[in-house]
Amino acid sequence: xxxxxxxxxxxxxxxxxxxxxxxxxxxxxxxxxxxxxxxxxxxxxxxxxxxxxxxxxxxxxxxxxxxxxxxxxxxxxxxxxxxxxxxxxxxxxxxxxxxxxxxxxxxxxxxxxxxxxxxxxxxxxxxxxxxxxxxxxxxxxxxxxxxxxxxxxxxxxxxxxxxxxxxxxxxxxxxxxxxxxxxxxxxxxxxxxxxxxxxxxxxxxxxxxxxxxxxxxxxxxxxxxxxxxxxxxxxxxxxxxxxxxxxxxxxxx
Numbered sequence: 001x002x003x004x005x006x007x008x009x010x011x012x013x014x015x016x017x018x019x020x021x022x023x024x025x026x027x028x029x030x031x032x033x034x035x036x037x038x039x040x041x042x043x044x045x046x047x048x049x050x051x052x053x054x055x056x057x058x059x060x061x062x063x064x065x066x067x068x069x070x071x072x073x074x075x076x077x078x079x080x081x082x083x084x085x086x087x088x089x090x091x092x093x094x095x096x097x098x099x100x101x102x103x104x105x106x107x108x109x110x111x112x113x114x115x116x117x118x119x120x121x122x123x124x125x126x127x128x129x130x131x132x133x134x135x136x137x138x139x140x141x142x143x144x145x146x147x148x149x150x151x152x153x154x155x156x157x158x159x160x161x162x163x164x165x166x167x168x169x170x171x172x173x174x175x176x177x178x179x180x181x182x183x184x185x186x187x188x189x190x191x192x193x194x195x196x197x198x199x200x201x202x203x204x205x206x207x208x209x210x211x212x213x214x215x216x217x218x219x220x221x222x223x224x225x226x227x228x229x230x231x232x233x234x235x236x237x238x239x240x241x242x243x244x245x246x247x248x249x250x251x252x253x
Contacts, residue, residue, distance in 0.1 A: 063096070063156045064165030067202070069175055073218025075202040077166070086203045089160040091228045093197060094186035097179070098154040099123055102171075103131070114152065117183075123151075153179045160199065160228070168202075174219040182222045189227065199226035 066078035075084040100114030100123045113129060115121025131137075131148050140146030150171040157166045170176055182200065189196055205221035 062154070062167045062169070064167060067157070067166050067168040069168075069170060069172070069204070069220040073204050073206065075168075075204065075220065084202050086201055089199050089201060089225060090157040090166070091160060091197050092182060092186070092200050092222065093156040093158060094118070094183055096156040097183065098152075100152065101126070101129060101149045102152045103129075103149045114154075126151075151176065155179050155182070157200075168220075170220065174217075178220045178222060182224075185224060193227075195230050196227045197230065198224050199228050201225055 067075055067084060068078050070076050070081070075086075076082060077084065095116075095118035097117045098114045099117045099121065100112065102114065103111040105111065113124050115123075126147075126149065129149050134145050134147075137145035137147060152169060152171045153176050155168045157168060158164070159166065168179070170179065182198065186198055189198060200222040203221055203223045204218050206216055206218040209215060209217050
């Protein structure tokens with residue numbers, strides 16, 4: 001005989017429903033998706049990228065022919081020792097001046113810590129470049145140990161007649177002073193007319209040394225003979241009034 005099925009009364013069914021509703025609801029489990037942090041990419045400056053590329057493939061700081069100041073007190077081209085005429089006009093592209101330190105290596109290209117002065121480059125302090133142990137320095141022309149790092153300035157010049165470029169480079173105190181004096185003149189020009197360059201002639205100067213045994217000491221000098229607009233299509237002004245207008249009294253202009 002089959003057993004009778006359990007029969008729930010209405011009160012029992014209602015009690016069961018209440019018990020079911022009293023149970024806490026079970027929340028479905030979910031997996032939180034956290035987006036990966038994004039890395040901000042700095043925009044590439046086209047000018048900086050171009051300069052970095054050119055520094056890599058063509059690290060030379062020399063534009064055109066190299067001009068130096070010789071031991072006998074003359075401006076000469078370094079490749080053939082040909083003298084530069086003291087009556088030749090050059091536009092001094094002062095805002096292209098390179099400054100900093102250079103270290104020449106016997107069997108490799110030189111090391112440079114240099115940049116454009118008028119683009120905000122600040123030369124490093126000498127002690128940060130290494131090679132500070134003087135006992136390891138090679139002897140120089142004087143026979144004394146010479147610092148392998150030279151404080152150098154490179155001034156870019158453009159021949160007015162031929163438009164050819166040249167670069168005067170110097171590591172001497174008197175040479176850097178001559179370039180510095182020219183740059184001070186250029187700064188005065190910028191305040192008066194920011195779109196002009198000075199025109200110079202390379203004429204050696206000098207002074208009598210306080211030690212009579214040394215005598216006359218030749219130094220490089222840049223004689224200012226005019227000014228030129230940055231626009232090369234305009235004929236430079238080499239008149240006396242053009243070159244000395246800021247210094248001459250009104251009656252002599």
